[in-house]
Structures are given as structure tokens and as C-alpha cells.
Amino acid sequence: MYSVRLWSARHSRQMEWAYNTFNPAVVAVLRGVVKVFGRKLDKPITKAEALAKGFLFDCKMCGDCALSKTGMSCPMNCPKTLRNGPCGGVRENGHCEVKPEMRCVWVAAWDGASRMKQGDRIAEANFALDHRLKGQSSWLKLARDD
Amino acid sequence: MTDRATIDAEGLNPGDPLAQLSGHVSHGRFERVLRAGHFAISTEIAPPDSADPQEVLRRAALFDGHVDAINATDGSGANCHMSSLAVCALLTREGHSPIIQISCRDRNRIAIQGDLLGASALGVCSVLCLSGDDVSVGDHPEAKPVFDLDSVSLLQTVRILRDESRFLSGRQLDLPPRLFLGASINPFAPPHSARVDQFAKKVSAGAQFVQSQYCFDIEMARAFMARSRDLGLTERCYVLMGVGVLASAKTARWLRSAIPGVHIPEDIIHRLEQAEKPRAEGRKIAVELMQQLAEIEGISGVHLMAFKQEEWVGEIVTQSGVLQGRRPWSPSHLAHLTQLAKA
Numbered sequence: 001m002y003s004v005r006l007w008s009a010r011h012s013r014q015m016e017w018a019y020n021t022f023n024p025a026v027v028a029v030l031r032g033v034v035k036v037f038g039r040k041l042d043k044p045i046t047k048a049e050a051l052a053k054g055f056l057f058d059c060k061m062c063g064d065c066a067l068s069k070t071g072m073s074c075p076m077n078c079p080k081t082l083r084n085g086p087c088g089g090v091r092e093n094g095h096c097e098v099k100p101e102m103r104c105v106w107v108a109a110w111d112g113a114s115r116m117k118q119g120d121r122i123a124e125a126n127f128a129l130d131h132r133l134k135g136q137s138s139w140l141k142l143a144r145d146d
Numbered sequence: 147m148t149d150r151a152t153i154d155a156e157g158l159n160p161g162d163p164l165a166q167l168s169g170h171v172s173h174g175r176f177e178r179v180l181r182a183g184h185f186a187i188s189t190e191i192a193p194p195d196s197a198d199p200q201e202v203l204r205r206a207a208l209f210d211g212h213v214d215a216i217n218a219t220d221g222s223g224a225n226c227h228m229s230s231l232a233v234c235a236l237l238t239r240e241g242h243s244p245i246i247q248i249s250c251r252d253r254n255r256i257a258i259q260g261d262l263l264g265a266s267a268l269g270v271c272s273v274l275c276l277s278g279d280d281v282s283v284g285d286h287p288e289a290k291p292v293f294d295l296d297s298v299s300l301l302q303t304v305r306i307l308r309d310e311s312r313f314l315s316g317r318q319l320d321l322p323p324r325l326f327l328g329a330s331i332n333p334f335a336p337p338h339s340a341r342v343d344q345f346a347k348k349v350s351a352g353a354q355f356v357q358s359q360y361c362f363d364i365e366m367a368r369a370f371m372a373r374s375r376d377l378g379l380t381e382r383c384y385v386l387m388g389v390g391v392l393a394s395a396k397t398a399r400w401l402r403s404a405i406p407g408v409h410i411p412e413d414i415i416h417r418l419e420q421a422e423k424p425r426a427e428g429r430k431i432a433v434e435l436m437q438q439l440a441e442i443e444g445i446s447g448v449h450l451m452a453f454k455q456e457e458w459v460g461e462i463v464t465q466s467g468v469l470q471g472r473r474p475w476s477p478s479h480l481a482h483l484t485q486l487a488k489a
Contacts, residue, residue: 079280080251080291084298084351085344087277088332088359089406097406098280110340123343125351128255128299128314 005058005077006103012072012112012119015056019068023142030143046137063133063141069121070105071112078105083126162241163269166324171308171354174271175243175475176215177326180355180384185440185468186447188215188245188357188386189459191237193228202228202236205456209242211476212460217274217357217449220247224284231261231268238269241477245328246270249278254294255303259313262304266323274328274357275300298351301329305352329353331385333370334363334409342373349383356383357449360390360401362410362431364438371444380444387439391452391462392428395419425455429462436466 008015033041046061053059053074057067060076066083067074075083079098086106089097094107113119133141166173170181179186189209194201209216218233234244246265248258265273277297281289295303303314304327311322329348333341345356361367367387374380392398392410395418402410414431421427436448448468452459463469473479 079282080277080293080296082277082293082296084296085340085347086335086337087297087407088330088335089279090335090337091406092336092409094336098282104336106340107337110337110343123347123350125298125302125347127302128295131294 001055001058002102004056005074006108008056009071009073009108009112013115015072016068016116016118026139027142030139034140034143042137042140045140049137049139061135062129063136063138064129065138066126068118069124069126071109071116071119071122073105073109073112075105075109082106083129172271172324172326174326176245176272179214180446184472186214186386187212187450187463187469187474188217188447189213189450189452190217190219191233192453193218193230193233195227199236202233203240206237206240206242208456209459210478211473212463214474215243215245215272217245217247220249220276220278221252222279224251224279224281224286226285231265234265234270235268241480244270245272245274247274247276248300249276250293250295250297250300251278251281251291254292255314258295258300259303259307262307262323262325266325271324272326272328273304274330275304276330297329298347301327301348301351301353326354327352328355328357330358331356332359332407334359334361334366335407342370342377345374346377346379349379353383355386357386358388360408360451361387361435361439362390362414364435367439368442371442375444384446385444386447386449387445388449388451389432389435389439391432391455391458392418393455394424429458432462433466436468440468
């Protein structure tokens with residue numbers, strides 16, 4: 001949801017804290033799950049990730065989550081799915097040129113990054129997405145180290 | 147340079163490729179001019195809605211002898227026109243120095259890499275990497291937007307092809323493309339504080355020159371350049387600031403409201419409104435901006451965008467005096483020398 005997504009980017013610092021605090025544990029648990037169940041639970045885990053991240057970030061399940069590098073503003077909500085910063089068409093009010101009613105995801109991203117401890121990671125370039133990963137779980141990717 | 151030396155250095159046929167100088171990534175004139183420390187001028191050709199090659203050459207002839215490079219736009223504004231690659235190929239044959247614009251909107255990484263090899267094979271020496279306007283603003287809003295790459299990953303892609311001599315897949319190239327690598331910047335759009343960081347990201351990804359969106363706000367340009375110099379970006383990348391030629395206050399207002407990312411201060415619009423001859427005033431504004439930009443440390447040239455006023459490019463460049471008497475290499479001049487040599 002748009003308003004929740006904006007809220008998440010505004011609270012990027014807390015999101016970062018939660019991620020850094022709980023992520024190792026979540027990944028450890030998932031590693032165990034993957035060891036015991038193989039791929040049997042992939043579907044529900046992926047569904048859970050889609051629901052949670054969908055609610056918080058309007059996550060599009062690109063399969064290669066960059067939220068920690070993008071100020072907790074999901075770049076896949078950009079109509080051009082730009083993963084390396086805003087285009088040149090951002091409106092004077094900071095809104096999107098394609099969807100004038102929406103705040104540019106990269107304006108939100110820089111804003112969010114400025115509040116994060118490791119916000120300067122926004123300067124790192126993201127290489128083009130592997131489109132085969134679409135719909136797959138980033139959590140499971142971390143758990144499987146692939 | 148004497149005429150004889152010009153012919154020796156650059157060959158008799160205007161379309162012949164030049165030798166690649168040591169330390170250069172391309173054999174193009176645009177890179178030569180910038181690396182030699184000259185103030186450079188690039189401009190933009192509007193590809194025709196036509197299959198007529200003469201129309202391309204007619205449009206390019208307007209710039210002959212006035213500019214160091216001609217950008218061939220790639221479906222600008224998401225409107226359909228002749229392809230940038232085809233326009234560039236026609237231009238290199240005549241001896242013009244084109245910059246191929248590649249937008250990520252219409253082609254995926256397979257098509258783009260193929261076009262980059264093809265462009266280099268056809269004598270194109272410079273490339274400008276763009277994200278591209280969204281299809282929704284153009285004349286085919288029903289088209290499928292691609293955006294497989296973005297401007298930064300496109301820069302990385304060109305660098306991998308050129309410097310690592312391989313496709314993104316890892317497959318080796320027999321001969322890598324020789325391309326001088328460019329990107330766009332827009333110091334005049336939000337998020338203002340991040341625009342220099344965005345510039346830095348593009349330089350890290352491989353940009354060797356950048357061309358900016360229209361600059362009508364000289365103070366903003368100064369502030370942007372000061373920050374760029376502080377980060378050392380101007381030592382790693384040539385900056386060409388965009389200069390527009392406004393036809394009237396009405397055009398200026400339209401540009402400002404219809405094209406997101408175009409910033410035109412009220413005093414410019416006021417000047418056009420007050421002027422008896424607004425078109426002449428628009429050209430005067432362009433001349434003044436060019437002169438002011440040339441004074442800013444770290445700016446290596448201007449990118450003159452004179453849409454539908456292309457016939458004035460020569461006069462604007464001359465009046466600005468920014469070339470300080472230098473005459474950019476031109477096909478017609480070399481053709482003239484060739485005649486002399488034969489006689």
C-alpha cells in the first residue's frame with residue numbers, strides 16, 4: 001500500500017535496525033528449514049515473504065532484494081524499474097513523471113538512505129536484474145547462499 | 147594546422163576513420179577534442195519520420211563546421227522516428243561525428259549489445275547511455291516498456307564489452323567496440339542534493355563524458371559544478387552542459403509544464419515576454435548562457451539543443467565565441483581540401 005510504503009521509507013532507520021537484528025536469526029532458521037524440508041516449504045515461505053514485504057514496501061518480488069541499499073524504498077515501484085537512481089524527469093514537487101500522484105521512489109530512497117546507518121550503500125551500483133529470479137524468495141536465496 | 151597536414155592526419159575521405167591516439171578509448175574526433183582540452187560543442191539531430199537518407203544529411207549539414215559531435219536521439223519523448231543507429235551510420239559515411247543515444251526503453255540487453263557492436267562497426271565512436279522516457283508520454287502509449295537495463299547498468303555493459311572484450315554472458319568478442327562512453331545528468335531536477343551523487347555513480351560506472359538536461363539556471367549550475375569539483379568528478383569526466391534555444395515565452399512555459407525535469411526560472415520567461423522579437427531573444431539567452439557556462443571551472447563544453455531552430459546553431463555558436471576561433475572539423479571543409487589536393 002502506497003501510504004505504508006512511504007511510512008517504511010520514512011522509518012528506514014528502524015527498518016534497518018529490525019533487518020540487522022532479526023535477519024541473521026531468520027536466515028539461520030530458514031537454513032534449518034531448507035536442510036530438513038528441502039524445497040517442500042518454498043511455496044509458503046515465498047508467499048509469506050511476498051505478503052510481509054508487499055505490505056511494508058509494495059514489494060514486487062523481483063527476487064534480488066535491494067531494499068537495504070535503496071533507503072528502504074523498493075525501486076521496482078518505479079514505472080521504469082530503475083535500480084540505480086532517479087531518471088531526469090522527476091517533477092518539481094519530487095513526484096514521478098509517469099505517475100504524477102506518486103512520490104518518486106528514488107526521492108524517497110535518498111531520503112530514507114540519509115536516515116540509515118549504512119545509507120551510503122545507495123551509492124553502490126546495482127547490476128541489471130536477473131529476470132529468472134522474478135517471483136522467487138530473496139530470503140531463501142540468502143538461506144541457500146545462492 | 148595546414149591543409150596538407152590536415153589531409154595527412156585525417157585522410158582524404160571525410161568518412162575515413164581516424165587513427166586511435168594513445169590513451170584514447172575511441173578513434174573519434176569528439177574524444178580528441180575533449181582530451182585536447184578544447185571547449186567542445188555538441189548538438190542534437192532530430193531523426194526524421196522518413197526513410198529518406200537525404201533528409202538526415204540535409205539536417206546534419208546545418209551543423210557542418212559548427213559542432214564537434216551530433217547526438218542522434220533514440221525515440222526521444224518515446225515518439226517513433228528513424229533509429230539512432232541508422233542515423234549515425236548515415237552520418238559517419240559523410241564524415242560527421244555522431245553520438246549514438248541508446249535508451250533502455252525499447253530494447254533488452256541482447257538487442258542493445260548487438261547494436262553497440264554494430265554501431266562501432268559502422269564507425270560510431272561515442273555513445274550516450276540513457277534510461278529513456280516512459281512509453282506513456284509518447285505516441286505509442288500502448289507499447290510494452292522494456293527497461294531491462296537502466297542507464298547505470300547500460301554504462302557497465304558498454305564497459306564490459308569494450309574493456310573486457312566480452313558479452314554480459316561471458317562469451318568473448320573477437321574485436322571489442324571502441325566507444326567513448328557518455329551519460330546524461332540533470333542537475334536541475336529533484337532530488338537536488340542527490341544529483342551530484344547520481345553523477346558520481348555514473349562516473350564510477352564508466353561515464354567519460356556527460357551531457358546535461360537544459361540549463362537555464364546558471365546559479366544552480368555553478369553550485370552543482372562546485373560540488374562535482376569537490377568530489378573530483380570533473381577530473382574523471384568531461385561535463386557538457388545543456389543549452390536550449392527557446393522560441394517564445396509560451397514555448398518555455400509549455401516545456402516547463404509538459405516535460406518533467408525541465409527547470410526554467412521565471413526571469414527567463416519574463417525576458418522572452420518583454421522582448422519585441424522573442425525568437426531573437428531566445429537565441430540571445432542561449433548565447434549568454436554559453437558564455438557564462440564556459441567561464442565555470444570544470445565545464446568542458448555545451449550541448450546545444452535547438453529543436454526546430456537547428457538553422458540557428460551555427461550563428462549561436464559563432465556569436466557566443468566559446469570556440470575562440472577554433473573551427474570544428476567538418477565534412478565539407480575536408481571535401482574542399484580533397485578537391486584542392488587532387489587539383
